[in-house]
Amino acid sequence: MFVLIRDIITETAILGRLCFCGRVICNTLENRSKAIPCGMYAVLNSMSPKFKRELPLIWNEGVSASRGIRIHRGNSAKDSKGCILVGMGRDVKKSLITESALAETMVTMLCRGVSQLIIENESMH
Structure with missing residues (x-):
């Protein structure tokens, strides 16, 4: 199971950390x-019609x-229309994450064996 802990809120973005085990x-x-x-979501990799590659899809009731x-x-926030972006590094002052292609590949591979994602808020500032 993945747990996404949101820990920073900026004017344009919500930043967090994705945990596994x-x-x-x-x-x-x-x-x-x-x-x-926030809540519990099902996770399943499937072919994204928009991105034309295998990506994790999340949903719940x-x-x-x-x-x-x-x-x-x-x-950055402009790269997301409601999806969760992933990256290996982050710059809180600029509301950015970095090395996102590497993180996407890793998370997509891990999601082949993961079926749940919990999203929760830490005390954000």
């Missing part, structure tokens, strides 16, 4: 105005799979 494996970034609700929320590469 209790360890932080990468950073996350969501568009603040389009962030999905409140957020349908047809909404197309993916975990994918990107560096």
